[in-house]
Amino acid sequence: MECVEPHKGKGHRERLRKKFLASGLSGFHDYEVIELLLTLATPRKDCKDAAKASLKRFKTLQGVLEASPAALCEVPGIGPKNLLGIKLIKAVADRYLEKRLIHKDPLNNSGELFDYLYHGIREKSRECFTVLFLDAKNRVLATEILFEGTLTASSVYPREVILAALNHHAAALIFAHNHPSGDPDPSPEDISITRQLIFACRAIGITVHEHLIIGDNRYFSFADQGYIARMNREFDIQNKES
Template sequence: MPDKAEGFSDAGRGLTSEGHRQRLRNRFVQAGADGLADYELLELLLFRSIPRRDTKPIAKRLVTRFGSFAEVLSAPAPRLLEVEGVGPGVVQDLKLVHAAVQRFARGQVAKKPVLSSWNEVIDYCRAAMAFADREQFKILFLDKKNALIADEVQQTGTVDHTPVYPREIVKRALELSASAIILVHNHPSGDPTPSRADIQMTRQIIDIAAPLGITIHDHIIVGRQGHASFRALKLMD
């Protein structure tokens, strides 16, 4: 049953026609997601959440508010609920899709050695963290064959800072018998450029891990504008 915020009567509410819905479904079948604008893809999703109301205005409000389809899925539930026409049922469905995207991306990473599937690693990190509104520090723990042992968020901070404890990271790697790790964190500002503090912290972790035989393969920063690799930027040599 639709949420209270979504349960409008048909009269005077711009009830979307079944013809419009079917045309949009047909376009998706024929052209795929790339053939639809972000708000149209959201419309398709909202068809299932709000079966008897015109979902185009809601989809457009969501994209206007958060910026893109991906950012809508990643937005915190309380902020989604601030958008007119969005109730708990819509939020639950959006979060379900977001969880499915993350689970799929993680599965792609887990299937093969991480260093031979670098694009999948980046896709997974971006899906998990790029659009979050607070900084998170994630660690990918790898075995001797560079297969993923564990994937853990060590800390969650504020909009521009996450406390990181290098000794705790290395201690956890030892507990998991990890031979290597990849450090990942996000910049909610959108700009993935490493800060001086990011560089210093990475060096501290490398200095503690190296004597214990633990390799730091890379430190990846993700944001809405892309990603930055410390290895590619030669910040780990």
């Protein structure tokens, strides 16, 4: 059920908006950010209590933004109409970070790459496997979440990755997935599927530059740790012997 209490502070909503326009989110508490978003689709009603209740339920601002519409509607004062601001700002932020990468070389824009991947998949409660499709100059053509798994693992199928790469006319790929636990260290399954993907891609002339595992404010890089180079050498040796 949406906010139904009378407006508790005359001019409060307008003060919030003026404060944001004057100095951005500097000085805003997280509940005030949520409150401001709720006011976008809640005419003439106070949303402070709903904003605070949502933070209590989902713990962090990120948790509120990542919550499903159904879960948000369980918070007193939030309903199908006024959750629009919350879901819209998350979608716009994701789109913005994605577009910043398009036609850029992510290998030379690692900060923007991490920003996009971190904010796009870190807070998801299930593992999500994302692929960045690159052209021959390593510029991003597109990004796509190809697989979503359980709380502990995702099922990644090399054949579907190859088909998606061919559909995008990609010359190279970057893989990334999140660990909901927050620990980015790779599991044996992560290492195994990375090898399978590299071998499958190399077989049709597609390069794999990187596989990142996103955790809490940190990540594991298969390239930086030498896995990508070693797996490429294994592919070369195997093909020389065959």
